[in-house]
Amino acid sequence: MAGMAYLVVVLLILLLAVNYQNNLAYAVCFTLLSLFVTAILHTYANLSGLKISALSTEPAFSNEIAYFRYQLHSARAMNQLTLGFNNNAQITIDLKKNVEHNIEVPYLCSRRGWQRAELFRIGSLYPLGLFRAWSWLRFDQTVLVYPKPIEGGQLDSFVGRDSRDNMALAKGDEEFEALSPYYPGAAKNSIAWKAYAKGYGLQVKTYQGSASDELWLDWSLWPELSEEQRLSCMCYWSIQLSQNQTHYGLRLPGVTFEPSAGEKHNIKVLEQLALYGIEGC
Amino acid sequence: MSTKTPATLLSIPSKKWLLIMLLVVIAPHVAYIPLWLTSIALCIIGWIGISLFSQRPELPVWGRRLFVVGVIAGVLIYASMSQGLAGLSSLLIAGAILKVLELRTRRDGWVLILVACFIAAVSFLFDQSIVAATYGGVSLMTVFSALTMMHHPNEQRWFTFPLKKSALILLQSMPLMLILFLIFPRISPLWSIQYNNSVAKTGLSDDMEPGNISQLARSDSVAFRVSFSTGVPPASTDRYWRAMTYPIFDGQRWSMAQESIDKGINKRNSEEGKDLVEYQVIAEPSANSWLFALDYPSGVPSREILQFSDGTFQAGSPIYERLFYSAKADLSGAYDGRPLYDRARYLSVPKNGNPATRAMVAKWAATGFSPEQKIAALLQRFNEKFSYTLSPQKLRGDRIDQFLFTTQEGFCEHFSNATAFALRLGGIPTRVVAGYLGGEWNPYEKYMLVRQYEAHAWVEAWLDGKGWVRIDPTAAVAPERVILPFDQLFSDSPEFMSDNAFATYRMQQSLPWLKTWSLRYDALNYNWHRWVLGFHEEQSGLLQDWFGKISILKMLLLLFIPVGVALTVVIWILLRVPSHKINAVDQEVITVSAGLCSVAPLLQREAGETVTSYCQRVARSLPVLRSRLEDWSELYQQIRYVPESHQIEQNTILFLSCSRQLKKDIKRLKKQDFVRGSID
Numbered sequence: 001m002a003g004m005a006y007l008v009v010v011l012l013i014l015l016l017a018v019n020y021q022n023n024l025a026y027a028v029c030f031t032l033l034s035l036f037v038t039a040i041l042h043t044y045a046n047l048s049g050l051k052i053s054a055l056s057t058e059p060a061f062s063n064e065i066a067y068f069r070y071q072l073h074s075a076r077a078m079n080q081l082t083l084g085f086n087n088n089a090q091i092t093i094d095l096k097k098n099v100e101h102n103i104e105v106p107y108l109c110s111r112r113g114w115q116r117a118e119l120f121r122i123g124s125l126y127p128l129g130l131f132r133a134w135s136w137l138r139f140d141q142t143v144l145v146y147p148k149p150i151e152g153g154q155l156d157s158f159v160g161r162d163s164r165d166n167m168a169l170a171k172g173d174e175e176f177e178a179l180s181p182y183y184p185g186a187a188k189n190s191i192a193w194k195a196y197a198k199g200y201g202l203q204v205k206t207y208q209g210s211a212s213d214e215l216w217l218d219w220s221l222w223p224e225l226s227e228e229q230r231l232s233c234m235c236y237w238s239i240q241l242s243q244n245q246t247h248y249g250l251r252l253p254g255v256t257f258e259p260s261a262g263e264k265h266n267i268k269v270l271e272q273l274a275l276y277g278i279e280g281c
Numbered sequence: 282m283s284t285k286t287p288a289t290l291l292s293i294p295s296k297k298w299l300l301i302m303l304l305v306v307i308a309p310h311v312a313y314i315p316l317w318l319t320s321i322a323l324c325i326i327g328w329i330g331i332s333l334f335s336q337r338p339e340l341p342v343w344g345r346r347l348f349v350v351g352v353i354a355g356v357l358i359y360a361s362m363s364q365g366l367a368g369l370s371s372l373l374i375a376g377a378i379l380k381v382l383e384l385r386t387r388r389d390g391w392v393l394i395l396v397a398c399f400i401a402a403v404s405f406l407f408d409q410s411i412v413a414a415t416y417g418g419v420s421l422m423t424v425f426s427a428l429t430m431m432h433h434p435n436e437q438r439w440f441t442f443p444l445k446k447s448a449l450i451l452l453q454s455m456p457l458m459l460i461l462f463l464i465f466p467r468i469s470p471l472w473s474i475q476y477n478n479s480v481a482k483t484g485l486s487d488d489m490e491p492g493n494i495s496q497l498a499r500s501d502s503v504a505f506r507v508s509f510s511t512g513v514p515p516a517s518t519d520r521y522w523r524a525m526t527y528p529i530f531d532g533q534r535w536s537m538a539q540e541s542i543d544k545g546i547n548k549r550n551s552e553e554g555k556d557l558v559e560y561q562v563i564a565e566p567s568a569n570s571w572l573f574a575l576d577y578p579s580g581v582p583s584r585e586i587l588q589f590s591d592g593t594f595q596a597g598s599p600i601y602e603r604l605f606y607s608a609k610a611d612l613s614g615a616y617d618g619r620p621l622y623d624r625a626r627y628l629s630v631p632k633n634g635n636p637a638t639r640a641m642v643a644k645w646a647a648t649g650f651s652p653e654q655k656i657a658a659l660l661q662r663f664n665e666k667f668s669y670t671l672s673p674q675k676l677r678g679d680r681i682d683q684f685l686f687t688t689q690e691g692f693c694e695h696f697s698n699a700t701a702f703a704l705r706l707g708g709i710p711t712r713v714v715a716g717y718l719g720g721e722w723n724p725y726e727k728y729m730l731v732r733q734y735e736a737h738a739w740v741e742a743w744l745d746g747k748g749w750v751r752i753d754p755t756a757a758v759a760p761e762r763v764i765l766p767f768d769q770l771f772s773d774s775p776e777f778m779s780d781n782a783f784a785t786y787r788m789q790q791s792l793p794w795l796k797t798w799s800l801r802y803d804a805l806n807y808n809w810h811r812w813v814l815g816f817h818e819e820q821s822g823l824l825q826d827w828f829g830k831i832s833i834l835k836m837l838l839l840l841f842i843p844v845g846v847a848l849t850v851v852i853w854i855l856l857r858v859p860s861h862k863i864n865a866v867d868q869e870v871i872t873v874s875a876g877l878c879s880v881a882p883l884l885q886r887e888a889g890e891t892v893t894s895y896c897q898r899v900a901r902s903l904p905v906l907r908s909r910l911e912d913w914s915e916l917y918q919q920i921r922y923v924p925e926s927h928q929i930e931q932n933t934i935l936f937l938s939c940s941r942q943l944k945k946d947i948k949r950l951k952k953q954d955f956v957r958g959s960i961d
Contacts, residue, residue, distance in 0.1 A: 002391050009395045013402040018468050021602060023816045024405035024414055027462055031421060032398060034457035038450055038851060045855035075858040080433050127446055128425065129387070129432040 003130045006036065039128045046124045047081070047133040050074045050095075054117070055102065059144040059270070061235075062112045066143045067104035068120075074098075080126040085118055109145040112231070113278040117141040146274045149239055150232035152225075179203040190245055190262070204262075215241060215248035215259070217269070231273050238273070242266035252276055289387040291431065293333050294439035296384060298427035299393050300330050303381065305423045306397045307374055309404040309416060314371040315359055321352060322378045329381055349379050366406050373400050390431045397424050409814050411806065422447050453854070456847035464824065464839050467817035485524050485571070485715050485736055488536035491676065491684075491694040503565050504717060504735070505573055506807055508728040510559035514720070519612050521576035521739070521751065522717040522731060526591040530705070532631040533680070535698065535713045540589040561607040563810060570596045573716065573731070575610035576751055590622075591712070592749075603810060616748035627710030627743060630702060637682040638699070642706040652744055655707045659700060660757035667696075669759035693718075696754035697738045710743035714751075726804035866920055866933060869940040873913075876947040892917045906946055913939050 010032045017025035051073045060066035072081070077097045084090035085107050095101055109115050123134030179192055182202035192203040217234045225233065234250070241248045242261065249259035250269050255276075257269060291299075303326060311319050356375040360368030377396045383389060401420045405413065425447035430439065433446075505522075514520070527535035557579055564572055572586060572594040586606045587595045596604055621627070645655050666689050673691040676683050681699050684691060697713050704711040718737035720729035739753040828835055870892060877899060878885035884902065886895045896914035900907040916936040920929055 005391065005395055009398050013399060016402055016406070020406055021467070021469075021817055022405055022409070023462075023814050024409050024417065025402045026465065026467075026816075027414075027458070027813075028398070028402040028405065028417065028421070030458045030461040030465065031451070031454060033461065034454035035425065035450060037457060037848065038454040041453075041848065041852045041855055042450060045852065048856060049858070076856075125432050127429050127432060127450065129391075129428065 003036075006032070006130055010036070035128070036130060039130045042127050043124060043131040043133045045076070046078050046126045047122070047135065049076060050078060050081070050122070052122070052137060054139040054141045057141065057143040059146055059274070060109055061146045062109055062148040064109060064148070065106045066109045066115060066145065067106055068117050068139075068141060068143065069102060069104050070139075072101045072103060078126075079124070081122055081124050083120060083122045085120045107143075109143070112145045112147045112228075112274045114142045114275075115145045117143070144271065144274055146270045147228065147231040147235045149236035150229065151236050152229070152233050154222075179205060215246060216251055217248060218251045219253055220251075227277070231276060235270060235273050238266055238269045242269075290385060291387055291390050292434035292436075294434065294436060295390060295427065295430040296333055297330070297439065298423070298430040298443060299384065299390055300326050300333075300381070302397055302420075302423045302427040303377060303393065305420045306400045306404075307377075309408065309413065309420075310370045310374060310400065313367045313407055314374055318352075318356065318359075318371055318375060318378075322374060325378050325381055329384065345382060349382070352379060366403065370400065370403050370407075373403065387431055390427070394424060394428050394431075397427075411809050414809075414813070418451075422451060425450060453851045456850075457844055460840065460843045460847065462816070463820075464836060467820055485569075487525075488534050489527055489694055489698070489713060489715060489738060490534045491680065491691065491698055502733050504567075504731045504733050505562050505564040506728050506730050506810075507563075507573075507575075507720065508561050508726075510561075512727050514722045514729050515558060515575070515612060517719065518756075519576070520718060520720050520729075521737075521753075522573040522720075523576055523578065523593055523714055524571045524573055524716040525593050525714070526741070527713040527715065528591070528626050530630060530702070532634055535701070538626065540591050540593070542587055542589060557609045557611055559607065559609050561605065563807075564596075564600060564604045564606075566601050566603060568599050568601065570599050572596055572600075572604070572606065574608060575612075576716075577611050577614040577749075579609045579611040603814060614748075614751070616746065619748070621710060621743050624710050624743075627712055628705050628708065630705045635679045635681045635702070637679070637686050638703055639706060641685070642703055645707060650707075652704075652707070652709045652742070655709065656704065656742065656752060659703055660752075660754060663696060663754055663758040667691075667758045669755065693738045693755045696758060697740045700740045700752065700754040704740070704742055712741050714739050714741055718753075721800075723800050723804050723807070725801055726807050728804075728807055730803060730807075866917065866936060869937065870917070873940060873943055873947070876944055876951075880947060880951050903950070905950070906943070909939065909943050909946060913943055 010029055013025060013029040013032065016022070017029055053071045053073075055069035055071055057066065057068055070083075072093070072095055074095050075098060078095040080092055080094065082090050082092045083103070083105055085105065088108055089106050091103060091105060093101060093103055105120060107115070107118070117139050119136050119138050121134055121136055123132050125132050179195060179200075180203065182191065182204050190204050192200075192205050195201075195203045217237055219230065222230055222233060238248070238250070242263065242265065245261050247259040247261045250257040250272060252272065255272055257265070257272065303322075307322060352375050356371050360372050362368075363371075373396060377393060377400065380389060380393055380396070384393070398421075401417055401424065404420075405417060407413075422444070426443035429443040429446045429450075433443070509515075525537055526540075528538045529536045558575060560575060562573055574592065574594045578588075578592045578594070585597055586608070587597065589595065594606075594608065642655075645658060650658065662685075668690045669692060670690050671692055673695060674688045676688065676695075681702050684695050685699055685703075701711045701713050715736070715738050717731050717735045718739075719735040720731040722729050737755070739751060739755065741749045742752055744750050828839065870886070874884075874886035874895070881902070884899055886892075890898075893914050896910040900910050913936070916932055916939060919932045920936055923929075
């Protein structure tokens with residue numbers, strides 16, 4: 001649009017120049033016209049030679065924004081590159097020459113499961129806004145989308161521990177079972193600091209809760225809810241329970257995870273929930 | 282476009298730039314738009330500018346509307362009353378200024394930018410000097426800086442960054458612009474427009490009453506410029522430029538008559554053709570149609586110029602633009618044998634008045650003077666008793682009597698007035714000629730500059746067998762007026778000095794280099810007028826000189842080849858990857874590797890292979906080089922990894938010499954290899 005309006009003004013100036021036989025007005029007209037042409041080259045050069053590589057992604061929850069990560073590199077400085085998926089927020093970035101820039105392009109996930117990266121567009125209006133240079137990009141890239149955590153459904157065995165504070169107390173009832181080697185993501189309060197101080201390295205305390213204390217996120221717990229709602233609730237509880245270092249297990253039709261605690265377990269459970277009933281899992 | 286772009290808001294730096302741009306673009310118009318508009322513009326730009334730095338309460342909506350309506354009404358009234366371009370420029374400026382009030386989105390910015398482009402172009406209709414053109418370049422640069430800023434919200438270097446970028450883009454566009462300027466066909470105006478701007482006062486008028494020319498004698502503005510085909514100016518006594526003749530005399534005033542268009546003169550011109558001076562004139566806009574012919578005129582080759590039977594030239598319409606024409610003159614003024622038509626017109630005088638003059642002429646007749654003797658008697662009288670001054674006493678009653686017998690002082694008008702009257706009384710057909718006498722020769726560009734203060738009046742008398750003969754009575758009383766430049770002649774007289782226009786002249790007299798520079802500056806101006814402002818006159822001739830006969834194919838080639846070349850160069854510059862500077866030591870490694878590669882491809886250094894392991898590998902296949910390679914790689918290690926500065930320089934020298942040896946060895950090896958290969 002801007003480009004068209006610009007051309008109209010150029011034409012008006014040309015009319016002025018012709019009618020007044022004014023060679024300087026001709027000069028202005030031709031300057032604007034040449035600039036129009038040069039701007040094409042500048043805008044093209046502002047995108048040409050850009051290297052984009054896809055980086056690994058992190059899982060996101062459904063109805064939330066997942067970030068696809070890319071690394072941009074160019075041998076020339078590039079300005080005001082705008083990237084983004086259709087109907088999603090666009091991000092704008094300036095590139096310095098020969099510097100790797102990592103960017104995260106937001107994408108609003110609508111369904112759980114594997115989300116493929118859609119076509120996304122990189123473009124630039126720089127420098128004069130007369131033209132847009134753009135390119136569509138498709139990467140073979142996926143992000144795992146967990147179900148949207150929805151609070152709801154009663155966890156039967158949880159009745160009686162109506163508050164989360166109580167849950168922390170409840171942990172004391174559990175019997176200390178063994179020390180296992182530290183794994184990333186282990187809750188801080190489960191680390192055996194005393195053992196660490198004695199020079200045994202980082203160990204994580206694992207507890208053996210009594211059988212009655214064990215929680216199961218069971219497919220059949222909430223028959224009144226639809227499948228997706230059940231998955232959402234299970235997702236919610238999985239996050240809650242693992243935050244409280246509670247042992248819990250997962251029972252889905254065809255899949256059973258023995259009760260355990262910790263971040264690793266949580267992720268395993270969430271992945272299972274994300275991919276439940278989806279082909280190829 | 283496939284996606285809708287949401288309204289992008291303008292950043293503060295881009296608003297700043299838009300305001301700067303408006304100030305710069307509007308500045309040249311200040312002289313032409315009404316004062317109230319200028320003050321409103323300054324107020325609004327100032328207000329918005331301040332509100333960028335600190336939050337100010339905005340005007341209430343109704344107040345703003347009232348204001349907008351007021352400004353629009355004012356401008357419309359002004360535009361309808363003023364004629365031509367001042368109205369146009371104030372409309373544009375008012376529009377831009379009101380747009381500033383609602384400067385929010387990028388779209389608003391675009392509107393401002395486009396209007397600013399147009400305002401910048403319109404300013405050239407007022408002023409086309411070199412200074413104005415340079416300023417126009419600067420304003421275009423600010424326009425594109427603002428545009429760049431709108432698309433690149435760079436907060437840190439908000440001033441320098443867009444300036445550099447826009448200068449770069451403009452510079453890269455220049456070749457293309459010049460090509461377009463050169464070859465774009467200049468069409469004649471689509472509809473006729475007249476505008477009365479920048480018209481200089483002339484030193485001449487349609488009629489002459491003593492007193493008129495004296496006031497105009499002091500304007501130093503340029504009347505016209507002339508170049509001669511021979512490159513040599515005529516002698517200073519021959520520089521009479523005729524503009525018009527006054528054959529009609531009513532006792533007080535000499536005025537022009539309806540002259541018929543002369544068609545025969547061109548024919549005559551081709552028949553004789555001896556001692557003709559061919560010259561080209563660039564006449565400045567004068568709002569009059571008369572032009573300038575070197576005495577004695579001998580035909581106008583330019584088609585649009587009218588030639589009249591009294592030997593004057595006129596343009597078809599009043600001159601509002603610089604006008605180019607060429608003509609020829611016969612300096613000797615040989616009589617072409619044409620009879621005098623309408624002799625009575627050139628003899629008519631009022632029946633009464635100026636009795637003393639009548640008595641003097643009657644005495645000549647009684648003595649039996651021939652026409653030549655009468656003229657000589659009058660001129661001698663002037664020469665003996667009269668003085669030349671720019672500020673003579675006022676004349677009353679019988680003005681000619683008073684001049685001839687009482688005051689006996691005056692300037693060209695007085696003398697030619699009295700001469701023409703006396704000669705008519707004596708029965709000699711006479712007319713007064715108005716024009717210019719003199720001209721300053723510019724040796725740098727070889728043209729003559731004639732200024733308004735060189736306006737002059739003289740007399741032509743018809744002598745049987747000789748035709749019209751030029752008589753300059755002023756030359757009789759003040760021969761130096763003819764020989765010396767006008768400015769030099771009057772530089773001492775107080776009335777001349779008092780004038781501002783000549784202050785510069787006096788300075789030039791005391792500082793000779795200033796004179797040189799002013800000549801050079803005018804030479805520059807001349808070229809500017811001729812090649813830039815008057816390019817539409819020169820274009821076809823120039824293109825033909827360069828490329829021969831013009832055809833459409835040639836024009837297209839002319840357009841696309843240079844445009845293609847220019848654009849290729851620009852894109853090459855844009856896409857060029859700035860190369861890393863490679864260390865001299867590393868460069869040697871690359872050269873050696875390339876040399877070994879030419880011996881055997883396998884010997885090329887692989888990516889990521891260290892120099893040491895590379896050398897070992899090469900030494901294995903070429904044992905001849907082992908010791909040298911070891912030295913070489915050892916030195917390389919020393920230079921690269923031992924951080925001792927004083928050793929490094931020495932080692933580098935050693936390394937380079939070693940590497941030279943190595944390259945020689947490699948070359949020798951290659952030759953042997955080649956020989957062996959050919960024997961096999």
